[in-house]
Amino acid sequence: xxxxxxxxxxxxxxxxxxxxxxxxxxxxxxxxxxxxxxxxxxxxxxxxxxxxxxxxxxxxxxxxxxxxxxxxxxxxxxxxxxxxxxxxxxxxxxxxxxxxxxxxxxxxxxxxxxxxxxxxxxxxxxxxxxxxxxxxxxxxxxxxxxxxxxxxxxxxxxxxxxxxxxxxxxxxxxxxxxxxxxxxxxxxxxxxxxxxxxxxxxxxxxxxxxxxxxxxxxxxxxxxxxxxxxxxxxxxxxxxxxxxxxxxxxxxxxxxxxxxxxxxxxxxxxxxxxxxxxxxxxxxxxxxxx
Amino acid sequence: xxxxxxxxxxxxxxxxxxxxxxxxxxxxxxxxxxxxxxxxxxxxxxxxxxxxxxxxxxxxxxxxxxxxxxxxxxxxxxxxxxxxxxxxxxxxxxxxxxxxxxxxxxxxxxxxxxxxxxxxxxxxxxxxxxxxxxxxxxxxxxxxxxxxxxxxxxxxxxxxxxxxxxxxxxxxxxxxxxxxxxxxxxxxxxxxxxxxxxxxxxxxxxxxxxxxxxxxxxxxxxxxxxxxxxxxxxxxxxxxxxxxxxxxxxxxxxxxxxxxxxxxxxxxxxxxxxxx
Numbered sequence: 433x434x435x436x437x438x439x440x441x442x443x444x445x446x447x448x449x450x451x452x453x454x455x456x457x458x459x460x461x462x463x464x465x466x467x468x469x470x471x472x473x474x475x476x477x478x479x480x481x482x483x484x485x486x487x488x489x490x491x492x493x494x495x496x497x498x499x500x501x502x503x504x505x506x507x508x509x510x511x512x513x514x515x516x517x518x519x520x521x522x523x524x525x526x527x528x529x530x531x532x533x534x535x536x537x538x539x540x541x542x543x544x545x546x547x548x549x550x551x552x553x554x555x556x557x558x559x560x561x562x563x564x565x566x567x568x569x570x571x572x573x574x575x576x577x578x579x580x581x582x583x584x585x586x587x588x589x590x591x592x593x594x595x596x597x598x599x600x601x602x603x604x605x606x607x608x609x610x611x612x613x614x615x616x617x618x619x620x621x622x623x624x625x626x627x628x629x630x631x632x633x634x635x636x637x638x639x640x641x642x643x644x645x646x647x648x649x650x651x652x653x654x655x656x657x658x659x660x661x662x663x664x665x666x667x668x669x670x671x672x673x674x675x676x677x678x679x680x681x682x683x684x685x686x687x688x689x690x691x692x693x694x695x696x697x698x699x700x701x702x703x704x705x706x707x708x709x710x711x712x713x714x715x716x717x718x719x720x721x722x
Numbered sequence: 723x724x725x726x727x728x729x730x731x732x733x734x735x736x737x738x739x740x741x742x743x744x745x746x747x748x749x750x751x752x753x754x755x756x757x758x759x760x761x762x763x764x765x766x767x768x769x770x771x772x773x774x775x776x777x778x779x780x781x782x783x784x785x786x787x788x789x790x791x792x793x794x795x796x797x798x799x800x801x802x803x804x805x806x807x808x809x810x811x812x813x814x815x816x817x818x819x820x821x822x823x824x825x826x827x828x829x830x831x832x833x834x835x836x837x838x839x840x841x842x843x844x845x846x847x848x849x850x851x852x853x854x855x856x857x858x859x860x861x862x863x864x865x866x867x868x869x870x871x872x873x874x875x876x877x878x879x880x881x882x883x884x885x886x887x888x889x890x891x892x893x894x895x896x897x898x899x900x901x902x903x904x905x906x907x908x909x910x911x912x913x914x915x916x917x918x919x920x921x922x923x924x925x926x927x928x929x930x931x932x933x934x935x936x937x938x939x940x941x942x943x944x945x946x947x948x949x950x951x952x953x954x955x956x957x958x959x960x961x962x963x964x965x966x967x968x969x970x971x972x973x974x975x976x977x978x979x980x981x982x983x984x985x986x987x988x989x990x991x992x993x994x995x996x997x998x
Contacts, residue, residue, distance in 0.1 A: 441903060442822035445814030449878060450830070452811060456871045457837045463848035522742060529727050530736040538982050539743035542750055545981035547932040549952040550970040554753050556956075558963055564765040566752065573768065599746065605997050608989045646993050653839050660934040660949075664956035681843045686939070691847050698844030709839040713832055 461702070467695035474689035487696035496672050496680055497697075503587055504676040507594070508655045512648055514595040519602030519647065520640070524632075526603075527610050537607075544600035548660040555593045556582060556665045586666045586674035594661055598654075602647045609643035610636065642715070649712035656705055677701055750974075757781070757967035764963040780968035790951070790969060797947035797973075799862050800937070801930040804869035805923055808877045811870070813919070816881035817911070821893065831882065834875040835994060842872075842935045853940060862945045865937060869930045876929070877922055880991045884918025921987035924980055928988075931977050948973040 471483045491497055526536055543551065559566050560581035568578035581589040613636065621631050659678050662668060668675035668683060675683070681701055685694035744751075756764050758776045784790045819827045849868070850859070858864030888911065896910045934949040941950050952973055955966045981988070989997055 438822055438903060439824075442818035442824075445818040446830075449811050449815035449834070449874060452871060453834055453837050453874060457840065460845035460848040460852070461840070463851075464844055467847065525735065525739050525742060528735045528739070529732055530739045531732070532736065532740065536739050536743040537985070539747040541981070541985060542747050542978060544988075545928060545932070545978045546750065546974050547949055547952065547977075548934040549938075549949055549956075550753075550974055551749075553952060553955055553966060554749055554970060557966065558752060558756060559749060564767075564963070566769055569767060569769050596746070596749070601992065604985065605989050605993060608986075609997055643997050646997055650992065657841055657843065657935065659843065660938060660953065663938075664953055678841065678843045682846065685843075685847050685850075694847055698841070698847070701841040702844045705839055705841045709836055712839070713836065 464695045464698045464702075467691050468699050470692050470695075472691040472695075474691060483692070487692040488700075491684075491693050491696045491700065496675065499672050500675050500677045500680040503672075503674060504656065504678070506587060507591055507658065507676055508652055510588075510591040511595045511598060511655055512651060514591070515598045515602040515651065516644060516647060518595075518599050519606045520644075522599070522603045523607040523610050524636075526607055537604075541600040541604050543596050544598075544604075546597065548597070549664055551597050552593055552661045552664045555589075555596070560589055582666050583670060586670065590658075590661055590665060590674055593665070594655065594658060597661075598651055601651070605643050605647050606640060609640050613639045645715050649708065649715055652708050653705070653712065656701070656708065677704070750978075753967045754971050756964055757971045759964050761962070761964045764967070780964045781972070784965055784969045784972070788951070788969070790972065793946055793948050793951035794972070796862060796945055797931055797949075800865045800869060800945075800947050801927045803862070803866040804873065804930045805877075805926045807866060807870040808874055808926060809919070809923065812874060812877040812881055812922075816878050816885055817907070819878075820882050820885035820888075821890065831879065834878055838872070838875045846939060849936075850939070859940060860942045860945045865940060865945055865947075868936050868940065869933055872933070872936070873926050873929055876991060876994075877926055879994045880922045880925065880987075881915075881918060883990065883994075884922070885915060887918075888914050921984060922991065924984040925987055925991040928977055928981055928984070 468487050469482055469484060471479060471481050471486070473479070522540060526533060526540070530536065546554075557565070562568050562578045562580040562583070565578075565581075567581065571578045579585075581592075617635060618631060621635055626634075657678055658676065659682055662674055662676065662679045663682075666674045668679050672680075677697070678701065681694050681697035684690045684697055688694075755771070757780055758778065759770065759774055760777060760779070763770050763774045819831065853859040853864055856864075858867075892910060892914075893906060896906050901910065931947075932949070934953075937947050937949045938953055941947070952966075952970060955962060955969070
């Protein structure tokens with residue numbers, strides 16, 4: 433039972449966090465919303481004024497927008513597919529009785545701690561570079577023509593880099609979930625003569641379902657915001673081939689100084705992120721009740 | 723798992739697992755190896771694996787020519803500062819939600835989580851303009867505050883899940899014995915909460931250290947941390963692979979080691995307690 437006094441104390445202890453987050457959320461978002469209805473270009477500040485939805489029509493009508501949506505979708509789905517499927521396979525493998533499980537785990541999760549610019553630049557220069565990269569050396573050793581990864585297949589290359597960064601996260605979470613599965617159940621199934629694939633399909637996969645959901649949703653939130661990996665590798669190009677929604681908004685704001693259009697794009701990004709967020713909150717909220 | 727397996731099967735699985743693990747780790751290994759090569763060896767064809775003249779020259783050069791330590795110091799200040807500030811705000815909040823839950827606690831937690839989902843790029847311009855107006859652009863204090871705010875929901879959540887595991891009966895017993903709120907927090911709660919707080923600190927430092935959106939967009943030189951420093955290698959002049967590798971190795975080493983120690987907490991922190 434909590435007393436009146438402790439309730440009041442609790443409210444006081446809670447308020448700084450709530451107020452800070454409230455300000456952090458509302459002020460910039462309100463400004464973005466305001467800018468999105470303004471003609472506001474940092475290079476031509478004198479031509480300012482209220483333009484209703486013109487920034488939105490400019491942003492949504494540009495061919496770059498639909499390409500960016502498509503690229504974002506490909507990036508998110510591609511990385512999710514690689515990390516979830518790869519994560520399940522690697523988690524199953526590490527969960528087997530093997531020698532040196534600890535060191536294997538340590539090696540596998542390492543990429544997660546590599547800061548994004550390091551990951552992107554190491555892949556770009558030392559692995560994917562068409563003249564000096566290691567992949568080019570491998571291609572030559574096999575008698576093949578070196579492939580210009582970031583020039584010829586920019587989006588695919590970025591997917592590869594980002595998937596490398598996130599594979600450890602998926603693996604670690606799926607492994608944690610896998611290890612909480614009771615071994616009796618599996619052993620019983622094994623005694624009953626259920627083949628490995630059936631055991632996986634009927635016992636493990638249902639058990640992993642929530643962990644997979646969480647991985648998908650959390651990664652989606654982060655993947656929608658990917659910027660640095662694109663910025664230091666392809667800069668959105670060639671052309672707009674690797675421009676995602678986030679990068680497009682960044683480009684409008686920083687490179688083109690067009691605050692109004694960027695703000696409209698920002699609002700669109702917020703709406704899309706919210707759609708994902710609703711599902712994520714539902715998945716996590718369920719756990720709170722349990 | 724106590725299932726009996728044949729040694730052959732175990733050996734095969736071990737080989738496969740190590741193969742996959744080394745493949746995943748390979749880019750990091752290659753980076754570390756390259757950091758000890760000369761620039762000419764770094765791009766040599768065919769690639770040099772182990773038998774080259776090892777040199778630490780790159781590490782010296784990166785410090786001497788590009789003032790590596792200055793960026794390193796900024797990273798430390800920003801990561802530690804934002805974590806400390808975050809704890810200051812989050813510990814009381816998490817404590818009150820865990821031990822004096824109200825009807826709205828659940829909604830409040832979910833709302834805090836939702837702030838984390840706002841796309842950073844959508845508020846980049848307002849934040850940038852506010853920073854210009856307040857003279858916070860390219861200052862450490864500005865970044866400390868921003869990183870504290872973006873990680874605050876994670877800190878509150880993580881602490882909340884840890885605090886909730888502390889049995890309330892102990893608090894009641896202390897209260898019966900006439901402990902005041904102050905001594906209750908100081909002598910009963912704090913010792914039990916320390917492991918949870920330590921994990922939270924660790925994860926938050928990792929996240930702040932690697933944060934690359936705000937640290938890159940809101941700094942130029944003075945407050946620039948390692949993320950910004952490494953990004954400056956994206957438009958190279960001349961041979962630079964070995965130096966890039968040396969700078970990168972130094973940038974990730976401390977966090978990699980911390981990360982290895984915090985595997986378990988990582989899962990919990992990053993899934994908001996949904997997977998334990």
